[in-house]
Amino acid sequence: MTTELAEKSVAADTGSMMIEVHRLTKQYGDFRALDTVDLSIRKGEFVTLLGPSGSGKSTLLNLISGMTSPTSGRVVINGVDATDMPTNKRGLGMVFQNYALMPHMTVFENIAFPLQVRGMKKAEIETRVAEVLKLIQLENVANRRPRALSGGQQQRISLARCIVYNPSIILMDEPLGALDKKLREDMQLEIKRLHAELGVTMLYVTHDQDEALTMSDRIVLMRNGRIEQQGSPETLYFKPDTVFSADFIGSSNLFQGRLEGEGDTVTLTAGKDRLAVELRSEAAVGPGDEAVVLIRPENLHIADGAIPEGTNVVTATLLDTVVLGGVVRHFLRTEDGRQLVAQVLNRSDRARPKRGAPVQLYWQVGESRLLKADPTFSKQ
Amino acid sequence: MTGRKLSRRLSFGALFVPVVAWMCYLFLLLPSTIVFPISFGNTKEMEFPPSEWSLDLYRQFFNDSAWWGAMTQSLFIATVTTVFTAVLSVPAVYALQRARLPMSSALTHFTMGPLLVPVIVLALGLYLQWAPWGGLDRNLTLVLSHTMLATPFMMISVGASLRHVDPALENAALIMGASKVRIFFRVVLPQLKSGIAAGSLFAFLISLDEVIVAYFVTGPETETLPVKMYSAIRWEVSPVIAAVSTLLTVVSMALAVALMMLERKQRSE
Ligand SMILES: Nc1ncnc2c1ncn2[C@@H]1O[C@H](COP(=O)(O)OP(=O)(O)OP(=O)(O)O)[C@@H](O)[C@H]1O
Ligand SMILES: [Mg+2]
Numbered sequence: 001m002t003t004e005l006a007e008k009s010v011a012a013d014t015g016s017m018m019i020e021v022h023r024l025t026k027q028y029g030d031f032r033a034l035d036t037v038d039l040s041i042r043k044g045e046f047v048t049l050l051g052p053s054g055s056g057k058s059t060l061l062n063l064i065s066g067m068t069s070p071t072s073g074r075v076v077i078n079g080v081d082a083t084d085m086p087t088n089k090r091g092l093g094m095v096f097q098n099y100a101l102m103p104h105m106t107v108f109e110n111i112a113f114p115l116q117v118r119g120m121k122k123a124e125i126e127t128r129v130a131e132v133l134k135l136i137q138l139e140n141v142a143n144r145r146p147r148a149l150s151g152g153q154q155q156r157i158s159l160a161r162c163i164v165y166n167p168s169i170i171l172m173d174e175p176l177g178a179l180d181k182k183l184r185e186d187m188q189l190e191i192k193r194l195h196a197e198l199g200v201t202m203l204y205v206t207h208d209q210d211e212a213l214t215m216s217d218r219i220v221l222m223r224n225g226r227i228e229q230q231g232s233p234e235t236l237y238f239k240p241d242t243v244f245s246a247d248f249i250g251s252s253n254l255f256q257g258r259l260e261g262e263g264d265t266v267t268l269t270a271g272k273d274r275l276a277v278e279l280r281s282e283a284a285v286g287p288g289d290e291a292v293v294l295i296r297p298e299n300l301h302i303a304d305g306a307i308p309e310g311t312n313v314v315t316a317t318l319l320d321t322v323v324l325g326g327v328v329r330h331f332l333r334t335e336d337g338r339q340l341v342a343q344v345l346n347r348s349d350r351a352r353p354k355r356g357a358p359v360q361l362y363w364q365v366g367e368s369r370l371l372k373a374d375p376t377f378s379k380q
Numbered sequence: 381m382t383g384r385k386l387s388r389r390l391s392f393g394a395l396f397v398p399v400v401a402w403m404c405y406l407f408l409l410l411p412s413t414i415v416f417p418i419s420f421g422n423t424k425e426m427e428f429p430p431s432e433w434s435l436d437l438y439r440q441f442f443n444d445s446a447w448w449g450a451m452t453q454s455l456f457i458a459t460v461t462t463v464f465t466a467v468l469s470v471p472a473v474y475a476l477q478r479a480r481l482p483m484s485s486a487l488t489h490f491t492m493g494p495l496l497v498p499v500i501v502l503a504l505g506l507y508l509q510w511a512p513w514g515g516l517d518r519n520l521t522l523v524l525s526h527t528m529l530a531t532p533f534m535m536i537s538v539g540a541s542l543r544h545v546d547p548a549l550e551n552a553a554l555i556m557g558a559s560k561v562r563i564f565f566r567v568v569l570p571q572l573k574s575g576i577a578a579g580s581l582f583a584f585l586i587s588l589d590e591v592i593v594a595y596f597v598t599g600p601e602t603e604t605l606p607v608k609m610y611s612a613i614r615w616e617v618s619p620v621i622a623a624v625s626t627l628l629t630v631v632s633m634a635l636a637v638a639l640m641m642l643e644r645k646q647r648s649e
Contacts, residue, residue, distance in 0.1 A: 065555055067551055067554070067555075087551075087554045087555055088554050088555070088556075088557045088558060088559060089557075090555075091557070092555055093555070093556070094552065094555045096548055096552060098546070098548060100546070100548045100549050100551070100552035102549060102553075102567060103571065104570040104571055113553070113556065113558075113566070114556040114557060114558075117556055117557045117558045117559075117562065118557065161556075165556070165557075171555075
C-alpha cells in the first residue's frame with residue numbers, strides 16, 4: 001500500500017524531477033553493491049552522494065549514466081524511463097576523477113568533441129569553445145595537449161568539456177580526488193559558481209564530508225549499498241538519525257548505555273557517568289533499551305567557574321590542544337578511557353587549560369541527541 | 381678492499397659481455413655480409429674477394445624484367461598483406477580486449493596459433509588446401525597466407541598499445557553522446573597509431589622475406605623475390621643473386637631500424 005502511494009506521489013510531481021530512481025538494485029554474484037535504493041532529484045538541485053569506500057556511490061552513478069545495468073529497479077531521467085536506454089542517448093554530462101581527457105587531442109579538440117558529436121557547424125563550435133574557455137579562465141591553453149597541463153587545469157578542461165554542450169544533468173565521481181587541498185577548495189567554489197550560473201542538476205560523489213557539507217543542497221549518505229540518511233547539510237550535521245550518520249559527518253562524542261527512568265527526560269548510564277537525555281519519538285528507544293547520546297564538539301564546554309543549570313557534567317583529563325586558526329580543539333579522556341573532543345572559538349584573551357590538567361566538561365541536556373544503539377556499528 | 385674487488389669484477393664484466401655479444405653478432409652476420417662485396421664484383425661468377433669492382437650486377441638486376449618484376453611483386457604482396465593484416469587485427473584485438481566475450485582469452489591464444497606450427501607444416505597444409513580449390517599461383521592466395529603468418533605479430537603489437545588506452549576515455553565519449561563507431565575511429569584508433577605502425581612494419585618484413593609458404597603456393601605468375609632467388613640458386617647460380625640479397629637486406633634493415641626508432645619514441649612518450 002505504501003509503495004502504491006509512493007508511486008502516485010512520484011507520478012504527480014514528475015514534472016519537477018530530473019532524476020528518479022525506483023527500488024534500484026545491483027547485484028554482483030551474492031553481493032549487493034546497491035540495495036533497493038529510492039532517490040529523487042529535483043531540477044537544478046545539487047545532490048551529493050557521500051559514504052565510505054565501497055558503499056555503492058559509484059555504482060549508483062554508473063547505473064544512472066547507463067554504464068552498468070541494474071539487476072532490478074527503474075531509472076527515470078527527466079520524466080522518461082531510461083532504464084534500458086543506451087548511455088549515449090541519455091543526454092548526460094560526466095566529470096571523472098582522472099579527468100578522462102583525450103591525450104591525442106588538443107584542449108580545443110577535446111572541448112569541441114561533444115559538439116562535433118552533435119553535428120554543430122565549425123564556426124559555431126569555435127565560438128562555443130572560446131566561450132567556455134573564457135568561463136573557466138583558461139583561454140590561453142587551447143592549443144596545448146592535456147598532458148602539458150596541471151591537474152587542476154586538466155580538471156577545469158574536463159568541466160568545460162562537460163558544460164559546453166549544456167547537458168541538463170552533470171554527474172561527477174570524486175572529481176577533485178586527485179587534487180591537493182588548496183586546489184580542491186578553489187575548485188569547489190568554481191563548481192558551485194558554475195552550478196549557480198547554469199542552473200544545471202548536479203549529482204556529485206565524494207567520500208570527503210567537508211566537501212559534501214560545503215557544496216550540497218542535499219546530502220545522501222550511503223552505507224553498504226543503502227541510503228542511510230538524506231537531508232540538507234544542517235540536518236545531517238545537527239540531526240543525524242543514526243550512530244553511523246553522527247559518526248561519519250563531523251566529529252562526535254558518543255556515549256552508549258542503557259536508558260532508565262520515566263517521563264520525557266531519562267537517564268543513560270555509560271560506565272561511571274549517569275547522563276540526563278531527552279527522549280525523542282523518532283529515535284524509537286525508551287527506558288530499558290540500549291541507546292547512544294551524541295554531543296557535537298562545539299556543544300561540549302570546558303568549565304571555567306560555575307557550571308550552569310540543566311547540564312550533564314563529566315570529568316576528564318586534557319590530552320592535547322590543537323589550534324585550527326579560528327577554532328581550538330581540545331582532546332580529552334575520561335577516567336574510564338573514553339576519548340572526547342571539545343571545540344571552542346579561539347580568543348587571544350582566554351587562558352587555555354594546561355595539558356594533563358583535570359577538567360570539568362558540561363553540555364546542555366537539550367543540545368545532545370539521543371540515538372538508537374547500532375549493534376553493527378561500534379566506534380569505541 | 382671488497383669495494384675494489386667489486387669494481388674490478390664490474391669492469392671485467394663491463395668489457396667481457398659486449399665483446400662476447402659482438403662476437404656472436406659477427407658470427408651470425410658474417411656469412412650474410414659476405415654477399416655485399418660479391419655483389420659489387422664481376423658478372424661471370426661469384427668470387428670473394430672480387431677481383432674487379434663494378435655495378436654490373438645491379439645493372440643486370442634492374443635490366444632483367446624477371447628479377448625486377450619479382451621485386452615489385454614482393455613489394456606489392458607485402459603492402460597488401462600489411463593492409464589486410466591491419467584491417468583484420470585491429471578490430472579483432474579491440475573486440476577481444478573490450479567486449480568481454482565468453483571465450484576471449486581462448487580466442488586470443490588461438491590467433492597466436494600460426495606461431496606454434498612449424499612453417500613448413502603450415503606451407504604444406506596451405507598447399508594441400510588451396511590446390512583442389514584452384515587457388516595456387518594467385519596473388520590473393522599468397523596475400524591471405526602471408527596475412528595468416530603476420531597476424532599474431534600485429535595482434536601482439538596492437539594489443540600492447542590498446543592496453544595503454546584508458547577505457548574510461550571510451551566511457552567518457554559514450555556519455556557525451558558519441559556512437560560506438562565514432563568512438564572507435566576518433567578515440568581508440570588514433571591512440572593505437574604507434575602499435576599499428578610497429579605491427580605493420582613486422583607484417584611487411586615477414587611477407588617480404590617469407591620463402592617457404594610462398595614457394596609452395598606461388599607459380600610462374602606470382603613468383604616473389606625470395607622464391608626466385610631460391611630457384612636461381614638451384615638452377616642457374618647467377619651472381620646477380622648477390623645484388624638481390626644486398627638490396628633485400630638493405631630494405632629489411634631500413635625497416636628494422638625504423639621499427640626500433642618507433643619503439644624508442646613510443647617508450648619515451
Ligand atoms: N564489477 C564489479 N564486480 C564485483 N563487485 C563490484 C564491481 N563493481 C563494484 N563492486 C563492488 O561494489 C561495491 C560498491 O562499489 P562502488 O564502486 O559503488 O563503491 P564506492 O562507494 O564508489 O566506493 P569508493 O569511495 O571507493 O569509490 C564495492 O564493494 C565493490 O567491490
Ligand atoms: Mg567510487
